Amino acid sequence: MIPDEFGRVVILLGVALAFPALPLLVSYLLYLFHIRPERPDPIKHETYECGVIAEGGSWGQFNARYYLFALGFVIFDVEVVFLYPWAVIHADLAATALVKAAIFIGILAFGLAYAWKRGALEWR
Amino acid sequence: MDSVGVVIAFYVLSAITIVSAASIFLLRNLVHAIVLLVVVFLGMAGLFLTLSADFIAVAQILIYAGAISVLFVFAVMLTPLASRDNGNSLYAGPGLLLGGAIAAIVVVTAFDVEWNQLTGVALEQRSFTDTIEVIGNQLLGPHVLAFEVASVLLLFALLGAIVLVTDPNNEDGTTAEEEAGKDTAVGGSE
Amino acid sequence: MSTEIFGFDGVNVWVDGLVRVLLIVGFMTVVVMGLIYGERKILARFQQRLGPTRTGPVGLLQSVADALKLVGKEDLRPRNADAWTFELAPYLVFVPVFLGFVIVPFVLDWQVRILELGLLYFVAVTGINIVGWIMAGWGSDNRYAMIGGMRAAAQGISYELPLVLSLLAVAMVVEVPSDSATGESLRGSLNLNEIIAAQAEIPNLVWQPLVLIVFFIAALAELNRTPFDIPVGESEVVGGPFVEYSGIRWSMFFLAEYAALLIMSLIFAAVFLGGWAWPAGLFQDDPWPRWAQALLVTGKAGLFIFMVFWVRASVPRLRIDQLMSFTWKILLPLMFAQVLINGLVLVYDWPEIVLTVTGLVGVLVLVMAVDRAVRHPRPRPAPATQLEGEAAS
Numbered sequence: 125m126i127p128d129e130f131g132r133v134v135i136l137l138g139v140a141l142a143f144p145a146l147p148l149l150v151s152y153l154l155y156l157f158h159i160r161p162e163r164p165d166p167i168k169h170e171t172y173e174c175g176v177i178a179e180g181g182s183w184g185q186f187n188a189r190y191y192l193f194a195l196g197f198v199i200f201d202v203e204v205v206f207l208y209p210w211a212v213i214h215a216d217l218a219a220t221a222l223v224k225a226a227i228f229i230g231i232l233a234f235g236l237a238y239a240w241k242r243g244a245l246e247w248r
Numbered sequence: 249m250d251s252v253g254v255v256i257a258f259y260v261l262s263a264i265t266i267v268s269a270a271s272i273f274l275l276r277n278l279v280h281a282i283v284l285l286v287v288v289f290l291g292m293a294g295l296f297l298t299l300s301a302d303f304i305a306v307a308q309i310l311i312y313a314g315a316i317s318v319l320f321v322f323a324v325m326l327t328p329l330a331s332r333d334n335g336n337s338l339y340a341g342p343g344l345l346l347g348g349a350i351a352a353i354v355v356v357t358a359f360d361v362e363w364n365q366l367t368g369v370a371l372e373q374r375s376f377t378d379t380i381e382v383i384g385n386q387l388l389g390p391h392v393l394a395f396e397v398a399s400v401l402l403l404f405a406l407l408g409a410i411v412l413v414t415d416p417n418n419e420d421g422t423t424a425e426e427e428a429g430k431d432t433a434v435g436g437s438e
Numbered sequence: 439m440s441t442e443i444f445g446f447d448g449v450n451v452w453v454d455g456l457v458r459v460l461l462i463v464g465f466m467t468v469v470v471m472g473l474i475y476g477e478r479k480i481l482a483r484f485q486q487r488l489g490p491t492r493t494g495p496v497g498l499l500q501s502v503a504d505a506l507k508l509v510g511k512e513d514l515r516p517r518n519a520d521a522w523t524f525e526l527a528p529y530l531v532f533v534p535v536f537l538g539f540v541i542v543p544f545v546l547d548w549q550v551r552i553l554e555l556g557l558l559y560f561v562a563v564t565g566i567n568i569v570g571w572i573m574a575g576w577g578s579d580n581r582y583a584m585i586g587g588m589r590a591a592a593q594g595i596s597y598e599l600p601l602v603l604s605l606l607a608v609a610m611v612v613e614v615p616s617d618s619a620t621g622e623s624l625r626g627s628l629n630l631n632e633i634i635a636a637q638a639e640i641p642n643l644v645w646q647p648l649v650l651i652v653f654f655i656a657a658l659a660e661l662n663r664t665p666f667d668i669p670v671g672e673s674e675v676v677g678g679p680f681v682e683y684s685g686i687r688w689s690m691f692f693l694a695e696y697a698a699l700l701i702m703s704l705i706f707a708a709v710f711l712g713g714w715a716w717p718a719g720l721f722q723d724d725p726w727p728r729w730a731q732a733l734l735v736t737g738k739a740g741l742f743i744f745m746v747f748w749v750r751a752s753v754p755r756l757r758i759d760q761l762m763s764f765t766w767k768i769l770l771p772l773m774f775a776q777v778l779i780n781g782l783v784l785v786y787d788w789p790e791i792v793l794t795v796t797g798l799v800g801v802l803v804l805v806m807a808v809d810r811a812v813r814h815p816r817p818r819p820a821p822a823t824q825l826e827g828e829a830a831s
Contacts, residue, residue: 131253132455132550133540139459140536144529144690151509151686161512169517171580172681186325188413190592193762194319195409197595199402200770201315204602205307206398207777208558209384211610212626221388222781224395229774231399235406236770244410245766247759279523279576283530286569306558314565314598318591321572325588380555381625 189247196239203232258298265291273343278324282317289313303380458550462539470696471501477747484751511685516579519682523577528683528690530570535694537563538701543630545714545731556630557605560705561598564660564698568594571669574679574691586678589758590662590669596765597659597666603773604653608709610780611645611793612636630708637712638719645793648776648800650710652769654745657702659765661695664750671755699743707738760811768807772800 154160170177210225239245268287275281289312296305387395475490475498482489490497515524540563541556543549553559568591575587614627614636627633633642643650659666670678680691707713714731725731756764779796782788 131451132458135452135455136459136462136540136550137537139463140533141529143463143536144532147509147686147689151513154510155513160510163512166517168514171516171518171578172582172676173580174676186322186588188326190322190588191319191326192409192413193592193596193766194315194322196406196766197599198311198315198319199406199409200599201311201602203399203402204599204606205311206387206395207606208609208628209303209380209387211606211777212628213381213384213388219785222778222785224388224392225781226778227396228399229778231396231403232406233771233774235403236766239406239410240767242410242414244414245763247762277520279520279573283523283526283569283573286566290566302553302555303558306555306562310558310562310565310602314562314568315595317569318572318595321569321591322588380628 192244199235200232203228254298257294261291261294261298265295269347270344273347278327279321282320282324285320286313286317289317301379303383455550458548462550466536466539466697466700467693469700470693471505473696473699473743474501474504474692476743477750480744480747481751484748505689508685508689513686514682514684516682518579520577520579523573524682525577525687527570527574527577527679528687528694530573531567532570532690532694532697534563534566534570535698535701538698541630542701542704543634543708543713544704544735545728546631546725548728549631552629552631555628557609557628557633557709560701561602561605564701565594565598567694567698571679574683578679578682580682582675582677582681583679586669586675586681589675590679592758593659593662593666593669593761596762597656597769600652600765600769600773601656601660603770603777604649604656605709607649607773607776607780608633608642608646610777610784611642630705630713634708634713634715638715641710641712641716643710643712645790645797646710646776647794647797648772648804649797651801651804652773653706653710654742655769656765657706658746658749659761661698661702661746663699663746665753665756666761667755668758668761674755699746700739703739703742703746704735706742707735711738711741713738764811768804772804776800 151160155162206228207225210221213221265288268284268291272281272284272288275284289308293305293308293313296302296308478500479489479497490500493499493503515521538560540550541553541560571590571594572587575583575585575590578584609628610626612627612633614625614629614632627636658664662670668674670680675681680688683691712719714725714735718726718730718734726734776797780793783790783792
């Protein structure tokens with residue numbers, strides 16, 4: 125069962141993991157044969173900041189909006205996953221299935237409308 | 249279904265999942281922990297796949313590996329603990345204990361329950377090509393209440409997020425920090 | 439265990455799998471190099487330049503020269519960078535994109551694996567690379583990279599919703615005979631082969647014009663293409679997450695970007711333009727020979743890619759507040775409306791022309807909303823406590 129069904133997928137996964145390593149390997153071989161330069165230099169290994177020495181770390185507290193949008197994404201993503209089974213079978217079921225899904229979408233559309241009205245969708 | 253490939257896949261995926269999950273407790277760096285969390289989610293998706301639960305597996309990747317992990321990243325980026333010289337791992341011990349306790353409960357339950365196993369004719373009668381149709385029929389048929397309650401639950405999560413970020417006293421939706429920030433941090437870029 | 443490939447019988451299945459995957463790898467590498475050259479040439483034409491001309495005839499070897507240069511460059515890692523995340527990030531960006539090739543239907547009966555949940559698998563797997571972008575941004579220990587990574591994540595997740603919903607809308611209208619019933623009842627499908635076969639006579643482009651446009655916009659955003667290139671905008675965050683990458687690691691990001699463009703174009707060709715089936719299905723019942731199918735798919739995918747380059751040459755970059763408003767306030771409600779209309783039409787057996795009309799009305803609404811936003815631009819909201827509303831220092 126496995127070679128027919130998922131064997132090719134496993135091979136593809138293996139190649140996907142190996143393929144990015146190939147150019148790295150070539151690059152390393154070029155280094156071993158002294159074709160590729162490898163001249164470490166403290167300035168070269170500084171963090172890039174347009175030539176100025178960087179002050180402080182890169183980390184800063186980020187805007188809380190990022191979190192809000194991520195949460196909104198999770199919520200609507202879950203909704204869409206619930207809708208996929210309905211989308212595939214809906215024609216089998218009569219109008220009741222449509223009403224059920226419409227209620228489902230409607231409740232969340234209300235949430236979206238509320239977020240819009242409260243200005244939670246504004247990025248500032 | 250129990251061909252050699254499935255058995256190998258089960259053990260490999262289990263090993264990846266358990267090792268990554270245990271490492272999350274031990275790592276000090278939050279971003280490394282999130283990356284391993286993604287590995288755990290992917291491993292679990294693979295385990296679902298070995299159980300022929302293809303829809304659950306894909307939903308696991310879409311929601312957990314794709315969405316929840318990004319949510320975690322953003323949550324972490326809001327805390328000072330995301331800086332790379334974070335030396336805190338105060339809760340490693342209690343975390344491992346709690347995780348071990350939960351794992352023990354799951355293991356005991358798994359061995360204690362009489363699982364219904366379908367074999368022979370019964371198994372063949374239950375065969376279906378894809379699970380999504382079965383799930384859809386169940387979701388919109390007998391379990392429609394759970395389906396609708398799920399949307400109410402999601403609505404409350406959304407409302408909670410809105411309340412969290414916007415200031416209730418301020419109808420134009422500026423954040424609480426902004427209001428506070430106006431007094432202190434005018435032109436304050438160091 | 440053996441199988442058949444290219445008319446050779448009795449090939450071992452593992453060999454067969456390996457041949458297929460290696461063919462895909464080769465195809466991808468060649469096409470990506472071609473795309474890089476093509477993009478430079480096409481953009482040059484739009485800007486009344488010549489583009490690359492020096493390497494090889496009309497600059498054809500430019501990509502090869504670039505690749506050689508990148509392999510020969512020093513592999514730098516900033517001193518402050520986090521070794522693990524920095525070195526693994528290119529993997530996490532590239533591998534999910536490459537896994538998307540599993541379901542891509544190149545020609546009839548020729549792909550890695552037919553999945554029943556093909557479309558859902560595609561969006562799920564390619565969505566993982568958002569984590570790779572964040573890793574690249576955080577691992578570099580550079581403010582530009584960090585901001586770029588966060589922007590990439592925020593944009594990627596926001597535009598994934600219209601993308602997923604557009605594919606959902608298409609999956610609904612594809613009518614496949616349900617095998618559980620006697621072939622009378624119909625159901626939607628997520629299986630790309632079934633979706634293509636169902637479009638043999640009329641492609642989805644006719645029934646779902648709005649969905650096609652929303653998919654195109656969302657795809658542009660997922661690919662970080664202009665006008666949605668704030669995560670990598672050279673003039674703002676100097677390359678965003680890749681700012682610290684050099685040489686061969688940087689080329690992996692580039693490869694992933696163009697491979698994603700290739701996959702997106704193939705999915706677009708399959709889902710909206712009928713892949714290998716349309717317009718062959720108009721003339722005869724049997725599909726065309728494989729070389730003609732391949733030509734057909736290449737042409738359709740090429741159309742998508744050309745549109746992407748065209749948009750890049752024509753439209754300026756959006757601000758982050760415009761970007762977020764666009765997806766959450768315009769695209770998402772429109773797609774919900776489209777899904778419900780699709781449901782109505784299918785359940786009550788209304789004539790399918792209703793779908794076309796409502797789709798075109800939706801396109802009109804979209805155009806009017808964009809037009810209104812362009813004519814009456816809202817001032818950028820006052821910055822919060824932080825610089826640019828993104829990073830506090």
